[in-house]
Amino acid sequence: MTLAPDTLAVKHYLVDLQDQICAAIESEDDDGAFREDRWDREQGGGGRTRVLQAGAVFEQAGVNFSHVTGGELPPSATAARPELEGRAYQAMGVSLVIHPRNPYVPTSHANIRFFIAEKPDEAPVWWFGGGFDLTPYYGFEEDARHWHRVARAACAPWGDEVYPRYKAWCDEYFFLKHRAETRGIGGLFFDDLNEWGFVRSFEFLRSVGDHYLDAYLPIVQRRRHLPHGERERRFQLYRRGRYVEFNLVYDRGTLFGLQSGGRTESILMSLPPLVRWEYNWHPAPGSEEARLYSDFLRPRDWI
């Protein structure tokens, strides 16, 4: 006998995760506080958007929970799974992007989501997806190793092949084809996950969600006081342009949100507060900036 997936338990977990992450980020910042907007969506569902702006450590941190329902999955969700076309759905998730002020502190992103697609007289199709990935402006091998070790630990109880599989998927997903660069040093990415059954798959989702702060906060603490100047700031703003390019051109979550009539301000809170583009700019050979491209913005085995 197959039990229906426990949608309510997932929702409770996600709401708690949002609370827990916001509390930790706020306590790491000496100054900033999250502001919350609760919103409803005309077509069904709503969310809790929380944004911390102009903090001492975090220039902007957005941590969103949303639970939306719809009569028909949008194209971004069915492109790879045409059998789901026309199904009603529920999508719920926590999505966060943290843009620190100090260029030596990397930007981080995490997403934890649950989908269920329903059709009268048929069993619901459900799956989990998510992961977390790190985008440094200046590379530190020690940080990259720490980030990936925590990612591996999150996956370990599900078998040794899980981390390498989702690590590779992350490298492949967060890739800017038009730049031939990864977005950052990756981490974990998974989607369409139901192969372990609901209970074990949901446990995995929780493991990923629960490991995010362990992965990120030690890096923030290590780098937040490093002195920096105009040069590092300019490079940070320049590299943030790649973040915008990825999110608006490639990111499935962003496209899903915009196509499904999501709340634009909540979706686009992933975009950095200040960004530069500079035509045909290249780092000076041998510089720390050049080392980011050569040593960090391509898939590597970090462990």
Place this chain on the structure above:
Amino acid sequence: MTLAPDTLAVKHYLVDLQDQICAAIESEDDDGAFREDRWDREQGGGGRTRVLQAGAVFEQAGVNFSHVTGGELPPSATAARPELEGRAYQAMGVSLVIHPRNPYVPTSHANIRFFIAEKPDEAPVWWFGGGFDLTPYYGFEEDARHWHRVARAACAPWGDEVYPRYKAWCDEYFFLKHRAETRGIGGLFFDDLNEWGFVRSFEFLRSVGDHYLDAYLPIVQRRRHLPHGERERRFQLYRRGRYVEFNLVYDRGTLFGLQSGGRTESILMSLPPLVRWEYNWHPAPGSEEARLYSDFLRPRDWI
């Protein structure tokens, strides 16, 4: 008897147009000069990218000519015309985006392009496309009227219905669905144009290209000395975010360029040099900023 389209004449016109526009922009700026990069594309063709950076009047001006050839039209070009799938093609055009420094001077964009899709033993399919549109940060009805009067004059010899048709197409095309805003006050947009035959269609293309400077420069001259402060600058940087959103999420030219393996730095020179995003920002009711949204960022009859 149908003559083959005179591809070489189009190319000569486009190269001359680039020269003429660059000379005029440079002479309007007291300080800046265009830098040229010539480039070749592995898959065929190349271009002349010209960018003026950090000028006195223009914070960035990009005026590109490109002529690319390919074995197969990319999806962005055949989505609406599946009969052209798999055809070899040539695409040539001039594309420009001017980002002024003073927030009272609008950003302008123009594009003039020619496509020819070929298949052995069949007649080539060719068409022109292009137009120009204006994106103000602060609205001046007088400027909007001038811009649209010049647009109408460019179309007049082809019949009274041409300006209204291409004006409406422009409003529809430069629309940010996720914001329910037009990008600016529009202008002209046309595509798939071959209905007047090659000679008359090419004349129309030239008329649009030749009217761009008449439409834009008087507005630049009228507004470039207006005093402004931090508030206007912040609003300009914020509104530039919409420009980025449009170009990366919706613009067919950008997607065509990125998908067809175009030169990324030339394609993305349309992005502004400095941009802000601010979560859930809204203009104060009754302010000049609010008036931009209420009076300018929706389709209007400007003449």
